[in-house]
Structure formats: structure tokens, C-alpha cells
Amino acid sequence: MWKKFYAWLDERIGLDSLYKATLDRPEPKGNWWNTLGSASLFLFLLQGATGIFLAIYYTPSPDHAYDSIQYIMTGVQFGWLIRGIHHWGSSLMVLVVFIHMVRVFVTASYKYPRELTWLIGIGLLLMTVGMGFTGYLLPWNQKAFWATTVGTQIAGSVPFIGDFILKALRGGTDLSALTLQRFFAAHIWILPALLVALIGVHLFLIIKHGESQFPEKED
Ligand code: HEM
Numbered sequence: 001m002w003k004k005f006y007a008w009l010d011e012r013i014g015l016d017s018l019y020k021a022t023l024d025r026p027e028p029k030g031n032w033w034n035t036l037g038s039a040s041l042f043l044f045l046l047q048g049a050t051g052i053f054l055a056i057y058y059t060p061s062p063d064h065a066y067d068s069i070q071y072i073m074t075g076v077q078f079g080w081l082i083r084g085i086h087h088w089g090s091s092l093m094v095l096v097v098f099i100h101m102v103r104v105f106v107t108a109s110y111k112y113p114r115e116l117t118w119l120i121g122i123g124l125l126l127m128t129v130g131m132g133f134t135g136y137l138l139p140w141n142q143k144a145f146w147a148t149t150v151g152t153q154i155a156g157s158v159p160f161i162g163d164f165i166l167k168a169l170r171g172g173t174d175l176s177a178l179t180l181q182r183f184f185a186a187h188i189w190i191l192p193a194l195l196v197a198l199i200g201v202h203l204f205l206i207i208k209h210g211e212s213q214f215p216e217k218e219d
Pocket of ligand 1: 034040098119199213
């Protein structure tokens with residue numbers, strides 16, 4: 001019954017060829033340093049899963065944001081655990097993605113034909129930092145408010161277009177309900193959508209080119 005259903009599905013979607021192209025490949029001859037990309041991917045998925053749970057109770061308005069977080073911590077079963085994983089996971093993800101980038105640099109894996117994989121990687125690093133920056137405001141406590149005030153002020157010091165960037169980020173001249181709404185939209189929709197798209201191309205290129213060889217003494 002199950003075999004028949006699988007054959008029916010395979011004929012329409014091509015599951016077997018999809019499996020062969022994506023997963024049925026020779027094991028790369030790497031070492032532990034080669035696991036950091038997959039660790040970044042795991043942390044991204046973990047952040048996505050825990051973030052979805054948090055979004056069920058979180059309210060992105062100045063009147064309710066702080067209280068909704070308090071409720072997650074004290075009123076929701078295992079809410080403290082889910083928030084804790086999301087909170088520490090974000091710092092860990094920035095760290096792991098950064099070390100992954102350093103390893104790619106040290107082994108010179110950004111060279112031909114992997115230049116595009118590297119460039120997309122830079123986009124991934126920026127998006128990851130952006131996720132941390134936008135997420136930091138969401139608890140709407142004193143630390144979040146003033147950190148974002150300073151962060152957006154720094155972005156506003158860019159020559160010529162600084163004022164535009166500051167107003168675009170804050171939704172006006174000051175931090176307000178509009179800022180919180182904007183950061184929330186960026187944190188749960190815009191940046192994750194960009195990350196999913198970029199990770200998709202990143203992985204496609206990794207499958208296409210295979211894992212690079214670590215340089216030998218002679219190289
Ligand atoms: C969300 C962030 C990222 C994810 C999920 C991710 C995922 C991966 C995975 C699964 C691999 C294959 C395994 C490995 O070599 O570790 C890989 C390889 C690679 N990544 Fe990333 N990556 C991310 C960020 C970056 C960044 C920031 C850069 C550089 C700016 C980068 C550049 C590369 C390159 C050039 C390779 C090929 C390495 C080789 O063939 O030896 N990635 N990435």
C-alpha cells in the first residue's frame with residue numbers, strides 16, 4: 001500500500017531523482033571544520049521553530065510587548081525554555097556563522113568556482129546580524145529601547161543618506177510603536193524570507209561544486 005503510494009508520488013514529483021541529486025552523494029573528506037555550515041543551518045531551523053512558538057504569544061505593540069514576554073516566561077508551560085533557546089540560539093548562530101566564514105577564508109574556499117557561494121555567504125552573515133538587531137528590540141524593555149536608540153543612531157551617521165536610513169528604520173525621528181512594528185515585520189517576515197532564499201541558493205551551489213579540498217603543504 002505504502003510502496004504503491006510512493007511509486008505514485010515518485011512518478012509525479014520525481015522523489016528518487018531529487019534524493020539522488022541532493023542527499024545520495026559521496027561523503028566529503030572534510031573534518032570538523034566542515035560541519036560549521038550545517039551547524040549554522042541547524043541553528044537557523046532551531047531559531048525558526050522556537051520563533052514560531054514565541055510568535056503565538058508575543059504582541060508587537062508598546063502597550064503589550066513587555067507584558068506578553070513576561071507571560072511567556074511565567075504563564076506559558078515551558079515558555080521560559082523556548083525563549084531561552086531562542087535568546088541564546090541567536091548569539092550562538094551569529095558566532096557559528098562567523099566562525100564558518102573564517103574557516104572558509106582560512107582554507108581559501110572562496111576561490112574559483114565558489115566566489116558566488118562566498119558572496120551569498122556575506123549576504124547570509126548580514127541577514128543573521130540583522131535578525132539579532134531587530135529581535136533585540138522586541139522585548140521592549142529599557143535595555144532593548146536604548147540599545148536600538150544607539151544602534152539606529154549609528155546607522156544614521158552614514159554620510160548623505162544617514163538621515164533617510166534613521167527615519168526608515170525608526171518610522172520617524174524617534175523610537176515609537178512604528179519602530180516596534182517595523183522591526184517585528186523585518187524579524188519574522190522580511191529577513192527570514194531573504195534568509196530562506198539565500199540559504200537555498202547557497203546549498204544549491206554547495207551541491208553543484210562539492211566540498212573544496214583543504215589546501216596541502218604544496219599548495
Ligand atoms: C546562515 C548562514 C550560513 C549557512 C546556513 C551556511 C551553510 C553552509 C553549508 C551547509 C556548507 C557546506 C558545509 C561546510 O562547508 O561547512 C557551506 C559551505 C560554504 N559556505 Fe556557508 N553558510 C552560511 C554562511 C556563510 C558565510 C557567512 C560565508 C562567507 C561569507 C559562507 C561561505 C561558504 C562557502 C564559500 C562554502 C563552500 C566551502 C567549501 O566548499 O569548502 N557561508 N555553507
